[in-house]
Amino acid sequence: MKLKIITLSLILLTMIVSCQSQDQLEFKRYYTSGSLIYQQRCQNCHGKNGEGLSALIPPLTDSVFLAANKQKLACFVKYGLNTEVVINGKKFEDQMPATDLTPVELAEVLTYVTNSFGNKMGTISAEQVNAHLQQCR
Amino acid sequence: MRKLAGLLFIVLFYSACKFNDGNKTTLPIYGNRDAVTKTVDGKTVVDTVYQTIPPFNFINQYGDSITEKSVKGDIYVADFFFTTCPSICPVMHRNMLKIYNDFKNVSDFKILSHTIDPKHDSVEVLKKYADKLGVSGNTWWFLQGKKAETYQLGEKNYLIAVKQDDGAAGGYVHQGWFVLVDKQRRIRGYYDGTDEKQVDKLIADIKTLRTETDEQIAQ
Numbered sequence: 001m002k003l004k005i006i007t008l009s010l011i012l013l014t015m016i017v018s019c020q021s022q023d024q025l026e027f028k029r030y031y032t033s034g035s036l037i038y039q040q041r042c043q044n045c046h047g048k049n050g051e052g053l054s055a056l057i058p059p060l061t062d063s064v065f066l067a068a069n070k071q072k073l074a075c076f077v078k079y080g081l082n083t084e085v086v087i088n089g090k091k092f093e094d095q096m097p098a099t100d101l102t103p104v105e106l107a108e109v110l111t112y113v114t115n116s117f118g119n120k121m122g123t124i125s126a127e128q129v130n131a132h133l134q135q136c137r
Numbered sequence: 138m139r140k141l142a143g144l145l146f147i148v149l150f151y152s153a154c155k156f157n158d159g160n161k162t163t164l165p166i167y168g169n170r171d172a173v174t175k176t177v178d179g180k181t182v183v184d185t186v187y188q189t190i191p192p193f194n195f196i197n198q199y200g201d202s203i204t205e206k207s208v209k210g211d212i213y214v215a216d217f218f219f220t221t222c223p224s225i226c227p228v229m230h231r232n233m234l235k236i237y238n239d240f241k242n243v244s245d246f247k248i249l250s251h252t253i254d255p256k257h258d259s260v261e262v263l264k265k266y267a268d269k270l271g272v273s274g275n276t277w278w279f280l281q282g283k284k285a286e287t288y289q290l291g292e293k294n295y296l297i298a299v300k301q302d303d304g305a306a307g308g309y310v311h312q313g314w315f316v317l318v319d320k321q322r323r324i325r326g327y328y329d330g331t332d333e334k335q336v337d338k339l340i341a342d343i344k345t346l347r348t349e350t351d352e353q354i355a356q
Binding site: 047094095 | 221223224225227228230231234266268269270271331
């Protein structure tokens with residue numbers, strides 16, 4: 001009986017631990033690929049440290065904006081953005097062009113952005129991106 | 138192709154450096170040069186005539202006419218861009234902003250950014266761009282003019298590729314060179330405007346060039 005409980009809790013423990021490291025592994029994978037996509041597709045405009053460019057291109061450091069618009073980020077990056085946004089209290093009104101990134105690539109680059117430059121929002125998965133893309137207007 | 142050009146450039150650059158080994162503080166002079174024989178006091182002397190930037194005429198973001206006379210006695214940096222450029226221009230102007238902030242209070246220094254898309258980049262568009270970039274005053278001019286003249290100046294005189302190509306992102310292909318021009322309108326340096334390290338070198342070279350005396354310039 002005692003042995004059974006010990007074995008059971010041991011199995012449970014391994015499951016939890018491996019589950020966590022699965023998540024962490026997934027995060028790392030997304031984040032690393034995302035950082036490469038960022039360098040190739042976003043950095044010229046948004047800057048190495050997500051600092052943006054004066055009043056022309058917004059920084060990616062506004063955690064409040066990013067969290068509030070989490071469901072829309074995939075739409076912004078896939079279809080481009082051409083509406084006025086207020087980032088860190090400043091207005092931006094220029095255009096971000098659309099991209100041809102796949103849902104997985106969108107998930108990777110968004111995971112990178114929302115966990116860099118002082119942001120900490122965790123993984124944005126390909127499943128989430130697919131769901132978010134259904135709701136683009 | 139760009140890589141190859143870069144390599145060639147580096148090789149050229151190093152040979153230029155070697156050439157100047159004896160006097161480390163002098164920048165090379167680029168472009169074609171001609172030997173001209175003339176007679177001074179009855180003696181025949183050979184003079185070197187360097188390639189210079191010819192007269193030009195553009196309009197800046199304030200609607201003022203800008204010619205070679207507007208940069209008389211000035212050192213300047215020239216580049217080619219367009220406001221809707223999605224690729225290298227934001228990086229170039231993020232870096233140019235650094236140069237602007239370092240030298241905006243210097244009276245004998247200017248930046249001339251030529252738009253290669255004058256149809257879209259009107260004076261109003263350029264003014265708005267300058268405002269948003271945080272540029273005011275008369276250190277950094279955004280210049281608009283006839284497309285053919287801008288292209289000609291870029292390719293024939295600054296010796297950099299400025300081409301329209303509808304296959305590229307944004308419809309234009311061009312290289313992100315910053316060209317350093319001295320008070321005699323001679324080309325003294327080429328720098329990749331997308332590379333922070335080269336831009337730091339440019340800032341150092343502007344300082345070097347500003348210490349060049351008139352006597353050295355006259356040579």
